[in-house]
Amino acid sequence: MNNQEVLKKIRLLVGNSKVISDPEQLKNTDGLPNREYEKSFGINMTVPPMAIVFAENVDDVVKVLTFCNDNGINVIARGGGSAGEGLLEAREAGTLMLDCSKMNKLISFDQENMMATAQCGYSFDQLEKMANKNGLTTGHGPQSISLAQIGGLVATRSTGQFSTYYGGIEDMVCGLEAVMPDGRVIRIRNVPRRAAGPDLRHLFIGSEGAIAIITEVTVKLFPYYPNDMWLGGYIVDNIEIGFATIREIMVSGYKPSVLRLYDKSDMDYNFGSVKLKNEEAFMFFTAEGPSEIAQGTGAGIDRIALKNGGNYIGTKAVEHWLEHRNDLCQKIGSEANMKRHRETNVYYGTLEVSASWTDIVEIYHNVMARVPVKIENLVMLGGHVSHSYINGTNIYFVYRLRMNSPETAHDEMMELIKAICNEVIQYPTGGVVHHHGMGKERVIYAKQEHGSSYSLMEDLKKTFDPQNIMNRGTLIQVYDA
Numbered sequence: 001m002n003n004q005e006v007l008k009k010i011r012l013l014v015g016n017s018k019v020i021s022d023p024e025q026l027k028n029t030d031g032l033p034n035r036e037y038e039k040s041f042g043i044n045m046t047v048p049p050m051a052i053v054f055a056e057n058v059d060d061v062v063k064v065l066t067f068c069n070d071n072g073i074n075v076i077a078r079g080g081g082s083a084g085e086g087l088l089e090a091r092e093a094g095t096l097m098l099d100c101s102k103m104n105k106l107i108s109f110d111q112e113n114m115m116a117t118a119q120c121g122y123s124f125d126q127l128e129k130m131a132n133k134n135g136l137t138t139g140h141g142p143q144s145i146s147l148a149q150i151g152g153l154v155a156t157r158s159t160g161q162f163s164t165y166y167g168g169i170e171d172m173v174c175g176l177e178a179v180m181p182d183g184r185v186i187r188i189r190n191v192p193r194r195a196a197g198p199d200l201r202h203l204f205i206g207s208e209g210a211i212a213i214i215t216e217v218t219v220k221l222f223p224y225y226p227n228d229m230w231l232g233g234y235i236v237d238n239i240e241i242g243f244a245t246i247r248e249i250m251v252s253g254y255k256p257s258v259l260r261l262y263d264k265s266d267m268d269y270n271f272g273s274v275k276l277k278n279e280e281a282f283m284f285f286t287a288e289g290p291s292e293i294a295q296g297t298g299a300g301i302d303r304i305a306l307k308n309g310g311n312y313i314g315t316k317a318v319e320h321w322l323e324h325r326n327d328l329c330q331k332i333g334s335e336a337n338m339k340r341h342r343e344t345n346v347y348y349g350t351l352e353v354s355a356s357w358t359d360i361v362e363i364y365h366n367v368m369a370r371v372p373v374k375i376e377n378l379v380m381l382g383g384h385v386s387h388s389y390i391n392g393t394n395i396y397f398v399y400r401l402r403m404n405s406p407e408t409a410h411d412e413m414m415e416l417i418k419a420i421c422n423e424v425i426q427y428p429t430g431g432v433v434h435h436h437g438m439g440k441e442r443v444i445y446a447k448q449e450h451g452s453s454y455s456l457m458e459d460l461k462k463t464f465d466p467q468n469i470m471n472r473g474t475l476i477q478v479y480d481a
Contacts, residue, residue, distance in 0.1 A: 120151025
């Protein structure tokens, strides 16, 4: 069938009003911050989908997926549209975008059992605010929270700014509902824990729309004690001391809700609330929970930080971060940001990786020393730690890149991404993607990332999506980056 025949069939299945095929409305459907720089100049190098179908219920999703599966049509699922890494980009003509943002009902808010259930398009910001009004929290605070919807957070294996205490989205999902490519509706029940074989939730958490479309999610709720939060900020002589300090905090058994370490370049550009000398770094912490836990955790953190030479500077910088931590999300896609691109020809981006405590320090220094030599148009390179574990941590590398032209901007950005990832992947514990998902950009590292287990990913895709209709090019590489 040609595109017109496909759209005619789809309209008969779900109704004419749910199908958008106007070329103007199909531009820039690939979400933010995808291709933001080139879009600032009115240029879009990606292939528009043939249509957007707005699903309003599970039945719509079943009908569309069944039809596309029978006819070999590539489907990209979209929610809040904040996905990076080219996740929502159509890389081939004839792709259908299935938008689930209108499936936005809260199904239950169960304080007795500390669970909330919502359709995939429900605003996570709205859920968090409702929880707060009831003395609770979801524990999940992604920077994209103002845009994020619950289904997309699960599909991208999201983590939030308070993950060191509450965990990532994988630690919060109780159960879910999903529609498979062949139209089967699958439900994983909200059991507190089970030992009935492999945990099937993880077929869908982080599946990036390449296995199924998640239509409903149940997440945990946690007690919330904002008035009992402990805060503390410290300057250290160099970033190595910072790494050693946060490692000691984690392996000693303390669980701060926020644990961050900034080098001078990152701190200067993004916040500027602490003036650092060359080589100095800034680390800060928050601790949550009942007062006894929060204050006890804070006392332990303070003791370790001071013992390692940290200079305590109070809480103002931490309060500044808490207030402004999501400002970047508000800037992305704004006219002011696009104007800045046109005036400066400079793009700001991030890349988040992870490794063990031993490897992460070497990775940081190698990236900072080697990447600027390889990337001539690099204006700024810095980094910060934002998610830590007993066995290692992440680094968010941040950069500013002076682009030669809008048409070559994506290729120039990919050169930088590859330069950083190549430094990371050579280490035995180096992971080239911590929480944004691989999308169609970092999937080029999937074979190296998974090693001998990559064949299981291929088997997973073949088993559950044998027609390969679900967001082709994610999980398994199909296209060049």
